Amino acid sequence: MHCPFCRHPDSRVVDSRTADDGSQIRRRRQCPACGRRFTTLETASLSVVKRSGVTEPFSRDKIVSGVRKACQGRPVSEDDLALLAQRVEETLRQQGSAEIDAYEIGLAILGPLRDLDEVAYLRFASVYQAFDSLDDFETAITSLRAEHAARLQGGDEGQVGREAPSETASSPA
Numbered sequence: 001m002h003c004p005f006c007r008h009p010d011s012r013v014v015d016s017r018t019a020d021d022g023s024q025i026r027r028r029r030q031c032p033a034c035g036r037r038f039t040t041l042e043t044a045s046l047s048v049v050k051r052s053g054v055t056e057p058f059s060r061d062k063i064v065s066g067v068r069k070a071c072q073g074r075p076v077s078e079d080d081l082a083l084l085a086q087r088v089e090e091t092l093r094q095q096g097s098a099e100i101d102a103y104e105i106g107l108a109i110l111g112p113l114r115d116l117d118e119v120a121y122l123r124f125a126s127v128y129q130a131f132d133s134l135d136d137f138e139t140a141i142t143s144l145r146a147e148h149a150a151r152l153q154g155g156d157e158g159q160v161g162r163e164a165p166s167e168t169a170s171s172p173a
């Protein structure tokens with residue numbers, strides 16, 4: 001990496017640390033010619049292939065602005081949105097591919113958004129999965145209800161002490 005000040009073709013790493021929960025590495029470098037220091041940022045390459053075939057760098061900001069619309073009027077904070085975008089990025093990076101389809105991003109948003117706010121989830125899913133009838137909403141709501149029921153059965157932590165052994169017995173249902 002050459003020096004941005006004097007263009008000397010070499011530089012030396014003087015410090016290296018991970019940032020942003022380990023998804024980036026910041027390196028402090030020093031130029032052996034002019035002695036000035038500068039910082040480089042290293043991240044795993046992740047780009048998005050849009051439906052048009054155009055490729056662009058993955059952007060958490062775009063996730064946030066896409067999801068924010070679905071969250072209008074809902075009790076969802078900017079911090080919630082930032083965290084959701086982070087989870088989406090982590091999920092996508094775990095797939096290990098440097099290029100991802102825009103469609104997969106939508107899929108990766110659905111799970112964390114459902115955990116965050118179910119109304120926002122339904123709005124987002126209705127656009128993303130192109131719901132075109134009440135049946136589509138009904139199916140989505142039915143599956144949310146089924147999850148609620150499973151959660152209630154599976155483990156209200158306050159109740160676990162009383163009937164802990166039955167937890168394994170409840171699975172055959």
Ligand SMILES: [Zn+2]
Nearest residue numbers: 003006031034
């Ligand atoms: Zn230099």
